[in-house]
Amino acid sequence: LQTRQLRRQIQEHQRSLEQQVEQRTQELVAAHAAKDALLRLVAHELASPLTSLKGRIQLLDLYLQQPESLEKGRHIVGGINRSLARFERLVQDLQDTHHLQAQHFDLQRTRCDLVEVCRQVLAEFREGVKTAPLAEIVDEPLEGDIDRQRISQVLLNVLSNAYKYSPQGAPVMVRVWQEGKQAVIAIQDHGVGIAAEHLSRLTEPFYRVPEIQVQTGSQTGLGLGLYLVRMIVEQHGGRLEVQSQQGQGSVFSIVLPLLPV
C-alpha cells in the first residue's frame, strides 16, 4: 500500500512539474513575440522620419543645382529640420525609457515659476501650429522645486498629443491654477477621446489605443510619451490625471506640488 501511495505522489509531482514547464514555456514564447513586435515597431517608427529625410535631401540636392530654385531649397530645409526633430524625439524617448528602467534618471531640480514655464512652452509651441492653443493662466507665480527641462518636455508631450489626436483646427485649451498646495495644469482637447477600457493602460510603456490609430490615420509614435510624462510627474511628487470620453475629447491634468511661499 505504501509503495502505491508513493508512486501516486511521484506521479502527481511529475504532473505538476510538467504543468509548470508548459506554463513557463508559454510565457517565454509570448515574451519573445512581444519583444519581436516591439522591435518591429521601433524599427518602423525610426525608419519613417529617415525615409522622409532622404527624400528631402535628394530634392534639396536637385534644387541646389538650379540657382532659381533657392527659395524652394530653403523650404525643403525647414522640412528636413522637422524630420530631424521627430527622429531626435523618438531616440530621446527610447533613451529616457532605458534610463528610467535602469534607474539612472536624475532630475535637476531648482526653484522655478510654473506659470512662466507654461507660458514659455506655449510661446514655443505656437510657432509650429496653425490654430494656437487658448490659455487661461493665473496671474501670480506658482513656484515649485522642478526640473525645468523635464517639465517642459511633459507639457510639450501632452500638448502635442492634444493636436495629434484631434481633427485639424479643433480648439485646444490650457488652464493653469492653484489648488491648495498644488498647481494644476490642465490641457483639454476636443479630439477622438479614449474609451474607458483603455484609460488605465495609457501610461504603460509602448501602449497605444488600437482604434485611435485607425480613426486618425496617425501612425506615428512609440507609445512612450505618456509613460515618460507619468514617470517624470511622479518623480516630482505629483500625478497625472486623465478624463476622457470617446468621440468627445480629453483633459490631461498635471498636478505638481508647490513650494511654500
Ligand code: ADP
Ligand atoms: P504615442 O502618441 O506616441 O502613441 P503616448 O504615450 O503619448 O504615445 O500616448 C499613448 C496613447 O494614448 C496614444 O497612442 C493614443 O492612443 C492615446 N492618447 C494620448 N493622448 C491622447 C489624446 N489627447 N486624445 C486621445 N488619445 C490620446
